Amino acid sequence: MSKRLDCPMEGCHASIEGETEEEIMAQAEAHAASAHPDLTLDEETAASIRSKIVDA
Secondary structure (H helix, E strand, C coil), X not given: CCEEEECCCCCCXXXXXXXXXXXXXXXHXXXXXXXXXXXXXXXXXXXXXXXXXXXX
């Protein structure tokens, strides 16, 4: 079953889809680096983002 993550940053409408949580997190990291360069992806932020992944 595929999974989806809608970017949690206010005003960003990006949506990421993938087959695994790891795939989505890798795409989310790349998205954050390009679209939200001021965001620090520490353990707490990564856990928060991971909690927003849903079954598509």
